[in-house]
Amino acid sequence: MLQLAARSFVPVPQGDAMRVLIVESDANLGWLWQRHLERRGFLVECARTQDEAAESIAEGEPDIIILDLVLSEGSALAVADYASYRRPEARVIFVTSASFFSDGSIFALAPNACAFLSKGTAPDDIASVVEHYGTRT
Numbered sequence: 001m002l003q004l005a006a007r008s009f010v011p012v013p014q015g016d017a018m019r020v021l022i023v024e025s026d027a028n029l030g031w032l033w034q035r036h037l038e039r040r041g042f043l044v045e046c047a048r049t050q051d052e053a054a055e056s057i058a059e060g061e062p063d064i065i066i067l068d069l070v071l072s073e074g075s076a077l078a079v080a081d082y083a084s085y086r087r088p089e090a091r092v093i094f095v096t097s098a099s100f101f102s103d104g105s106i107f108a109l110a111p112n113a114c115a116f117l118s119k120g121t122a123p124d125d126i127a128s129v130v131e132h133y134g135t136r137t
Contacts, residue, residue, distance in 0.1 A: 017043045018134040021062035023053040023079055024095075025072035029119070033066060036123040037130060050074020057086050064134045066126065068119070069096040080110040088112070091133050095119050095126075
């Protein structure tokens, strides 16, 4: 029988905490992701629209942006484009429940894209992807 060792996560010290912006129209899903990220020591802010995301990018200076490709108000690609202008070092993790861009073309459209995940991805796995791409060098 195979036994797996439990992974332990060391929270990022608050003074050096990575800043994460979640841009998700579904407030419940955004809240779920936020809770999983905060447990790992990330500072997390949520936005539900393109305008809220732009304001958060300008004021909050996120290191990582989790961005739903299908926003109820506004354009995710506009958010990614604005982020590449205001925060060129910020990385974008796109999430979607749709099948478009499944060919990887999102990486050609958004130079700051670092990952493309299904909205059905487990919150702990999303947190692991954020942790991987958000590690400062």
